[in-house]
Amino acid sequence: MARYGFVVDLTTCVGCNACVAACTTENETPYWDGLYRTHVEDVSFGSFPDSGRAIIPRLCMHCENAPCVRVCPTGASYKTADGIVLVDADKCMGCGYCIAACPFGARYRYEKEAVNKANEIFGKDAGHQAPHVDKCTYCVHRVKEGREPACVAVCPAHARVFGDLDDPNSEVSKLVESGKAQPIGDPGPQPKTYYVR
């Protein structure tokens, strides 16, 4: 069984935002409401001429010990055997505990109005047919077909890498094992999305 993880390489990201656009069209998320499964933070620091700029793609950490799964009262929030944290839209009642519990801000509400608009924007068979809490799924529907997540496939800078952390030959496991890729943020939930700085 695989144990899926992700590495973001901050050293080559050029802030093109292709990942945001690719995820949005792939997963039909409500961009018109400013809601995304992934986003690119762009922060500056320091005083000119010693200014700095950090461009940080962010997505769900798919934590080993996910608080969003623990707090879910209906079991809609769950982690698969291969480590992908998902939401069963049929079971989700929209209480929002998971949104509050996530220290990484990875979740948001896919509201009824957005579902209606999605049918308009993405077509009648749009993927979201019921309101629910939504999040990055590591594009599990693509992974099942042997394809990479949309954001990984699109990235021209090879700043996103996805794979099996337990496969010693995978790029993600090599980056993590070598220490080149480190977790960031709250370590408690044991995030599986790592960062190269």
Place this chain on the structure above:
Amino acid sequence: MPPEARIRLRLIRRLTRHEGSVMKAGLSRRTFIKAGAAAGAGLMFLKYVGTSATETLAQATAGEIEWKPNVCNLCPSFCGIQVAVKEVDGQKRAVKIEGDPGHSFNQGHTCARGQSGLRLLYSPDRIKKPLIRVKGSKRGEWNFKAVSWDEAYKHVMQVAQDNKIMPWEMTAMGGWLVCSLYGSYLLPFMRASQIPNLVGSTIQRCMYGQVLGLDSALGTFNAHDEVSSDYARAKFGLNFRSNAALTASTGRIVSYTEGLANGATVVTLDPRLTEAARPGEMWLSIKPGTDGAFLLAVMHEILTSGTYDAEFLATHTNAPFLAYMDGKMLRLAMDAGPNGTPGRFYVVDKNTGKVVAVPGVSNRNDKAVDGSSVSPALDATASWNGKPVKSVFSFLRERTAGFTAEWASEITGIDTKTIDSVAKQFSQTNPAMVYSGWADGRYDTSPMTWKTAAMIQALIGGIDRPGGWYYTGKQHELIKDYWDNMAKGEPTLEPDTPGVRLPLIRQAIFNDPSQWMHGFPGISEVWNENQRAKGKPSVPFNLFTDLGLSESVEGKLQYKGKPYQTRAIGIAATNPVRSFFSSEDQKALFSNENIKIIVDIDVLPTDTAAYADVILPDLTYLERPEVLMDSQSADMTFASRTPAVPPVVDGKHLLDIFLDFSQRMGSYEPYVKTLATNLGADPNATLKTFNDLRQNGRSVVPALREMAVAHEAPGFGLTAEKMGKDLEKGAITLKTKDEIVAESGVPRKYPAPTPSGRIELYSMLFADLTTLAGGEYDPHMDPLLMYTDTVFRDGLAAGESLGSDEFYMTYGHIPTMTHTSTSDNDLLVAVTEQKPDLYMRVWMNTKRAAKLGLKDNDTVVLKNTRADLQVESPIFVTDLIRPDTLFFPAPFGAENKAQTSAVGLGAAYNKLVPRQIEPIAAGTMASQFTVKVSKAAEGKG
């Protein structure tokens, strides 16, 4: 024949011993290649890199999704893509765009804009049917009624007829799509219809500003499409004025980040800490407009430390050519050849110390005209025809002697030690590379600045080798065939002419009254003549510029004592109201009632469409078949388009629209026959095919593609059938750059398309442009090298300070939005609005803002100090930009309310920029001014 015409002809002949325009039926330039490549012989060189990868993609999603190959059209990168199509309720719907793994430029990736193409296809704002302006409404008002195609065409022809509009009274305006892809399809229409006026939007905005500088050394014309920087294998990279290139264009991002990942040391010069600067080793906040000085310090280091590639320079460039000063002009010691082509040049042989003649057109200097071996000296002093002469290289050393790091520091504002360290590191790293950029119509010093960059590449031998500048796969093909044809005494078809030789042929035609049945040459040439008659400066490289257009519209242009009035304008895929300078001037131009009819062909209701009388809906790239396309990769990649879905609107392919017009204008047959001849196809058979297709309401574009494939395939040892079938699956890569260079590298194996065939440090093109301009020396187009300060306004010479409320103005693009094609897109707008400060406001340094009492998001008035123009914008107060400079993100300011996503966003840069042009080719000086800043009145912004 007037002297200027004689000079012009000499220039053309120097470059083109075989005139390009061949109208001989049945003549195929491929004949000798067909004979040479026995079936199967070339197969070991073929690399169908893509097809298997795209098949994997198709297999993975089989059953639900159909993948249709296409080429993105959101920007002029033309990345290869695959479009996922699903059938829902019996209707085909495009649901996803992915990069085409078989396309060597973008290698399976896209950018944010490419991903958002679906939102262009399904945009509610699209022009859905042909539109005619409602009677009584004014240009500028969005007030149109939908009509049939027939009605729209009838109306245009009626107006033309009622007003007796003559062909020379028409002007066509085309954008980057037309320029990059359809030049060879549009020009025969213009020629057949006898329309001598074409304004290319990119020409003055990026081509002549930046590209011409690169072209001067390489012999290219459209360097940003014809040259590819091999960042992946560079060990040291120096970037300047290239943020959009390195962070928006997918293929360029791929190459850049591969270089970074491979450990390249990258130094970026930019007034602000851009997305491109961030991942590199060093960001140097350079004073705007001074990059040329920094480059000269690098050049100085290379020359003084001896780290140049002496063998390359001596053998393949004109560095060893002997030259002399003629007043302020440096001239080459040369004898003219037949028809004004270069006959011979002179070098000093290192071994004998004697002056030796070398061939006028060649890629090598190591064989004299008498066949004996020569070892050309780089540094040389001699006597020739009684004149004291020195080598070009010796002159270069003299001219650069003062360009020390200290000198550059004064000008750029970067400290001496840093410049010295970067210059040393550049010169000592192999391979190092100056990045070749993408566009830069910013300053009158831009052409010389980019010439300097090209000369640095030449000095280190960084052409057609790993970690250097490669000619693209397509350019290599054209160059090789051109010289092979010449050796066999065979002509090359005009559209297949490589590099800068092609526009010079075209300029000669458009500017020559004898080439037009009515005797009227292009307006830009008439403007030139009028300038010369008044003793004023004229523009030597004026092909496809807007020189004289406004005078012609206003009725102020005369030719041979007769009025030369523009009374009809046809616009295709360009948005002058938003992208030419100034916005107000453009609106005034189009509003002029002397123009009886304005036709605009586009997909969206742009700000320019609002000034049209008739709007014709083009089809988006996702709905159309396409001609054969090559790529901006150094590998040889071909691609094309298959409609992903049937047309969403009642639109037509641009090329079919040209044919529709030509049919009504009586130029259809010669137009079609020329198209056929240009593709090596039988003109009469093509006429029949086109007639059949058109009578059945079908596009001719697939037929055009078939013809082009038949034209190309044999040269790669393929059958047209195989190549055509593979293109239906996706992009095909037939040769890698290393294979190409081994066979036909330029200049080591084949001559460059420069006048002399060498890589030219001394640019014969620039020398001839000076002559064409009237002969008075202008340092901006010195054929070798001359530094001039970028002057931002009178009274601000180097060393003077800006006023307390005054700033240099810079502009550029953001990764999510670049051209008009990307602005009215709801997804791109949404992603952009995630960072309103960084992406949508004018950047101002924190300390300067504080001094002016300004806070983040305050709205300010920017007043141009060189022209009575101003614009308002909210500011982004930041430490990411130097104190003396503002940055204006350019792709905003849409005014047409019909653009429901773009209207009202950001500010319009072209409201601030006057029409100011540089002297060589009327390149825009879009950043060459300062602004005064004041807080906007309350209640605004």
